[in-house]
Amino acid sequence: MITVNFPDGATRDYSDGTTGTAVVEGISKSLAKKTVAMRVNGELADLSDPLTDGVALEFVLRDDPSALELIRHDAAHVLAEAVQEIWPQTQVTIGPVIENGFYYDFARDEPFSEDDLRQIEKKMTQIIQRGARFTKEIWDRDEAKRVFKAKGEHYKIELIDAIPLDQDLKIYKQGQWFDLCRGPHMRTVRDVGNAFKLTKVAGAYWRGDAKNAVLSRIYGTAFASKAELAAHLHMLAEAEKRDHRKIGRELDLFHFQEEAQGSVFWHPKGFVIYNQIEAYIRRRLNDAGYREVKTPQLLDHKLWQQSGHWEKFRASMFVVPDEVPSTDDDQPVLSGTANLLALKPMNCPAHVQIFKQGIKSYRDLPIRMAEFGCCHRNEAHGALHGLMRVRQMTQDDAHIFCRTDQVTDETKKFCDLLDRVYADFGFSDVSILLATRPELRTGDDETWDLAEKSLEEALRATGRDFAINEGEGAFYGPKLEFNLKDAIGRSWQCGTLQLDFGTPERLDASYIAEDGSRQRPVMLHRAVLGTLERFIGILIENHAGRMPIWLAPVQVVVATIVSEADEAALALVDKLRAAGLRAEPDLRNEKINYKVREHSVQKVPVIAVLGKREAEEGTVSVRRLGAEGSVSVTVDELVKELVGEATPPDLDI
RNA sequence: GCUGCUGUAGCUCAGUGGUAGAGCACUCCCUUGGUAAGGGAGAGGCCGUGAGUUCGAUUCUCCCCAGCAGCACCA
Numbered sequence: 053m054i055t056v057n058f059p060d061g062a063t064r065d066y067s068d069g070t071t072g073t074a075v076v077e078g079i080s081k082s083l084a085k086k087t088v089a090m091r092v093n094g095e096l097a098d099l100s101d102p103l104t105d106g107v108a109l110e111f112v113l114r115d116d117p118s119a120l121e122l123i124r125h126d127a128a129h130v131l132a133e134a135v136q137e138i139w140p141q142t143q144v145t146i147g148p149v150i151e152n153g154f155y156y157d158f159a160r161d162e163p164f165s166e167d168d169l170r171q172i173e174k175k176m177t178q179i180i181q182r183g184a185r186f187t188k189e190i191w192d193r194d195e196a197k198r199v200f201k202a203k204g205e206h207y208k209i210e211l212i213d214a215i216p217l218d219q220d221l222k223i224y225k226q227g228q229w230f231d232l233c234r235g236p237h238m239r240t241v242r243d244v245g246n247a248f249k250l251t252k253v254a255g256a257y258w259r260g261d262a263k264n265a266v267l268s269r270i271y272g273t274a275f276a277s278k279a280e281l282a283a284h285l286h287m288l289a290e291a292e293k294r295d296h297r298k299i300g301r302e303l304d305l306f307h308f309q310e311e312a313q314g315s316v317f318w319h320p321k322g323f324v325i326y327n328q329i330e331a332y333i334r335r336r337l338n339d340a341g342y343r344e345v346k347t348p349q350l351l352d353h354k355l356w357q358q359s360g361h362w363e364k365f366r367a368s369m370f371v372v373p374d375e376v377p378s379t380d381d382d383q384p385v386l387s388g389t390a391n392l393l394a395l396k397p398m399n400c401p402a403h404v405q406i407f408k409q410g411i412k413s414y415r416d417l418p419i420r421m422a423e424f425g426c427c428h429r430n431e432a433h434g435a436l437h438g439l440m441r442v443r444q445m446t447q448d449d450a451h452i453f454c455r456t457d458q459v460t461d462e463t464k465k466f467c468d469l470l471d472r473v474y475a476d477f478g479f480s481d482v483s484i485l486l487a488t489r490p491e492l493r494t495g496d497d498e499t500w501d502l503a504e505k506s507l508e509e510a511l512r513a514t515g516r517d518f519a520i521n522e523g524e525g526a527f528y529g530p531k532l533e534f535n536l537k538d539a540i541g542r543s544w545q546c547g548t549l550q551l552d553f554g555t556p557e558r559l560d561a562s563y564i565a566e567d568g569s570r571q572r573p574v575m576l577h578r579a580v581l582g583t584l585e586r587f588i589g590i591l592i593e594n595h596a597g598r599m600p601i602w603l604a605p606v607q608v609v610v611a612t613i614v615s616e617a618d619e620a621a622l623a624l625v626d627k628l629r630a631a632g633l634r635a636e637p638d639l640r641n642e643k644i645n646y647k648v649r650e651h652s653v654q655k656v657p658v659i660a661v662l663g664k665r666e667a668e669e670g671t672v673s674v675r676r677l678g679a680e681g682s683v684s685v686t687v688d689e690l691v692k693e694l695v696g697e698a699t700p701p702d703l704d705i
Numbered sequence: 706g707c708u709g710c711u712g713u714a715g716c717u718c719a720g721u722g723g724u725a726g727a728g729c730a731c732u733c734c735c736u737u738g739g740u741a742a743g744g745g746a747g748a749g750g751c752c753g754u755g756a757g758u759u760c761g762a763u764u765c766u767c768c769c770c771a772g773c774a775g776c777a778c779c780a
Contacts, residue, residue: 155775163708163709163710164709165709165710166710252774252775253709253710253774253775254708254709254774254775254776255707255708255709255774255775255776256707256708256775256776256777257707257708257776257777260776260777261777262706262707262776262777262778266707266708266709266776267708267776268708268709269708269775269776271775301716302716308772309771310753310770310771310772313771313772368778368779427780429779429780431778431779432706432707432777432778432779433706433771434706434707434708434775434776434777434778435706435777435778435779436772437773440780441778441779441780442780445780447780524779533780544780545779545780546780548780579780581780582780583780585780586780587780611740612737613737613738613739613740614737614738614739615737616737641736641737641738642738642742642743643736643737643738643739643740643742643743644738644739644740645738645739645740645741645742645743646738646741646742646743647740647741648740648741649740649741649742650741650742651741652740652741653741659740661739661740663739664737665739673739673740675740680740681740682739682740
């Protein structure tokens with residue numbers, strides 16, 4: 053006899069070995085029909101599992117949010133079955149659920165094409181309609197390896213060997229087809245439903261390791277209902293429309309070209325945004341007690357050796373020989389024997405050099421040293437992506453040199469600064485990850501223990517929620533990653549705070565403590581926006597190109613209807629400019645419809661229209677981006693209104 | 706860097722084994738027109754680079770380069 057506890061507080065007794073299926077069928081037929089799985093003590097489980105005494109049982113209905121991962125996982129199995137039914141020679145590997153769907157990696161000589169996806173989808177639909185029941189079996193390891201070997205499934209054998217010996221080896225069958233899987237699954241493949249779609253094909257490394265073979269990955273997504281699938285596909289389409297590379301070209305903000313891959317050519321309009329953001333953050337940093345510096349681009353490789361970058365980061369550095377290139381065309385340009393310099397990939401070692409000038413007292417700390425440092429990193433070609441991933445970048449970087457007892461306070465202050473800045477840019481949803489020691493790192497484990505503990509304690513002291521991001525820290529210390537959620541629900545890592553005991557040690561930075569001893573300062577590496585390039589990319593996508601007026605490259609266009617209004621229009625532009633606004637006239641020989649359309653497409657926030665009537669009366673007809681109608685105001689009212697609106701948020705009183 | 710796909714006018718894209726087309730943008734002309742495209746004319750391309758197959762290649766094949774997607778890496 054076993055006792056089962058239900059969410060409503062009820063308890064019921066069943067005979068030993070009773071399954072979830074039996075329980076739900078005993079409660080109600082209609083509930084049983086909708087139930088696809090269960091939670092036993094909070095853990096998702098197969099409905100067909102026998103229950104044990106004293107468990108807390110909840111049923112998972114197909115349209116519960118927690119059923120989504122089951123739908124997707126089952127869809128991945130159906131995908132694998134479909135592929136093997138069409139191409140029996142294909143080996144299956146793994147097929148997990150991911151944030152917005154699932155994928156399955158296959159080993160196959162010929163990669164899949166987009167056309168194959170439609171064919172596979174059809175086959176999946178057939179399989180789902182066949183409605184095979186999922187059944188679970190526990191297999192003996194050797195037996196399992198024999199079976200998979202006989203099927204030519206070599207990757208599965210590797211997977212079996214990776215499963216700890218104390219764990220059962222579970223096989224899930226769906227009709228004739230079966231797969232090694234930890235489960236759980238729903239009742240039948242029919243529970244997958246019809247709201248699924250295969251979205252793309254790609255190569256992916258076996259076990260995510262670049263040293264391994266490349267597999268063919270098929271991505272897909274699945275939802276409980278067609279409507280949710282449609283909404284998701286709509287979001288993807290929306291993301292494509294907002295692509296900052298496309299908008300950057302359309303709005304004439306920046307461009308890239310072959311000769312400078314990964315580096316941005318900022319056009320005048322784009323650079324307005326860049327400069328506005330830099331000026332804004334400079335004011336914010338100044339208010340928060342930072343002092344700005346500027347350090348060299350090129351530094352001797354000896355310094356990078358000392359800092360640890362030469363050993364741990366060299367593959368991402370641009371190394372430059374310190375010699376005069378040969379001007380003889382018959383000779384090699386470089387001798388290959390010169391001393392080596394490197395373009396800085398980070399500002400930290402240079403900041404330590406400034407710190408080390410003169411003797412620092414404990415009274416001087418914390419020192420908050422900021423730099424809009426232009427850094428170069430030799431990113432892999434395949435990593436480059438518009439403004440989001442570039443080779444030349446400018447961070448809103450700063451290093452805080454402080455005592456260990458100041459770490460918590462500095463962390464709090466930094467978080468406060470982040471909140472203000474993100475709010476000013478309209479981001480309200482911020483999540484935090486604590487990234488711990490990576491495999492490739494400098495410093496001993498005791499130092500890492502201390503660093504991770506200190507950073508975590510400091511973060512806890514701010515009272516913020518966070519999650520752990522295992523193994524993703526910087527090579528010199530653990531870091532906090534601040535992720536912003538954008539207007540269409542995507543998450544972007546922007547801010548970072550990294551705690552570093554090692555660099556001051558390696559570069560021999562010290563201060564004189566209260567007792568007269570020499571002490572190492574702690575270094576906090578931190579950025580709020582991350583890199584300006586990437587942050588601007590995020591802003592463009594967040595706003596779909598419609599920048600807030602304080603950032604808009606052109607804030608107002610003064611467009612005329614008839615040439616008799618030209619003079620008044622130019623006078624208005626002068627007035628707006630004198631008030632500090634970015635205003636442009638449009639006196640072209642075009643109809644007002646044409647002008648309005650063009651400036652709307654260009655996302656100009658305000659169009660001030662001047663016809664004969666307005667020119668005579670000293671008024672303007674004001675049309676806002678996205679609004680249908682227009683409002684008539686006097687010239688002075690317009691100037692006053694726009695000055696108020698266009699003031700950067702930190703200067704707004 | 707790895708796998709796959711792509712590379713034709715400033716942009717978005719057609720197209721063909723016999724050296725090319727559209728729309729928008731651009732220039733000029735007509736039009737002075739009240740809030741998302743007025744009309745007409747014109748100019749603009751070594752069809753990514755190099756090699757091969759061929760009488761002939763932008764088209765087929767290969768190398769390289771770049772871009773895109775994903776992976777790996779990462780701000």
